Amino acid sequence: MRKNLLQHPSPLLFPVTVLFAGVCYGQSIERSLVGSGGKLSVKGNIELNYSVGEMAVATLQSSGNGTAFVCTEGFQQKQITDVKEVNIRTAWYSRLRVEAYPNPVRNMLTVYVYDDNFDEYRVDLYDASERLLQQYTLNRNKLEISMQQYPAGFYWLKFFNTRRQKDGTYQNFKPYKIIKVN
Numbered sequence: 001m002r003k004n005l006l007q008h009p010s011p012l013l014f015p016v017t018v019l020f021a022g023v024c025y026g027q028s029i030e031r032s033l034v035g036s037g038g039k040l041s042v043k044g045n046i047e048l049n050y051s052v053g054e055m056a057v058a059t060l061q062s063s064g065n066g067t068a069f070v071c072t073e074g075f076q077q078k079q080i081t082d083v084k085e086v087n088i089r090t091a092w093y094s095r096l097r098v099e100a101y102p103n104p105v106r107n108m109l110t111v112y113v114y115d116d117n118f119d120e121y122r123v124d125l126y127d128a129s130e131r132l133l134q135q136y137t138l139n140r141n142k143l144e145i146s147m148q149q150y151p152a153g154f155y156w157l158k159f160f161n162t163r164r165q166k167d168g169t170y171q172n173f174k175p176y177k178i179i180k181v182n
Helices: 013-026 162-167
Strands: 037-043 046-052 057-062 067-072 097-101 108-114 121-127 132-138 142-146 153-161 176-180
Touching: 097 153, 097 176, 108 121, 121 142, 132 142, 153 162
Parallel strands: none
Antiparallel strands: 037 046, 057 067, 097 108, 108 142, 121 132, 121 153, 153 176
């Protein structure tokens, strides 16, 4: 007859389970900063952060010949990343400039679209859940949108070049975020 472990558990089952769980949990280390001071400063696309009083951390790194023991300054390591700007926009997009003010808006939102070609644009207003609220046609470079009937929240303006949509050279560009306040 086969012995059922759930009805008649072994006295070693619980201690072995706890020991196994403890060993598995002990294999992970959470990256946390234990220091007496520090600061994070952000200006534009440059970020500078430092810490004082952080413990040293030993790590193992694999090199070409094997594994090397490396002692570093802690979890917060120096990192310099070379960022190259990649322009994936079409030529018409790089000439396009959009201004929407006041942002945050209470009543009337004024939108200016500056384009060298003076193309015709469609401007779509979306709510935060990306539901289309209204479509506008922008024949000249200025458009005024009444925001009085909408509740406070986040809205999106999306711009579409109608001429470029017809000839097939159209490409979407980043929506413009609008904040509505009461």
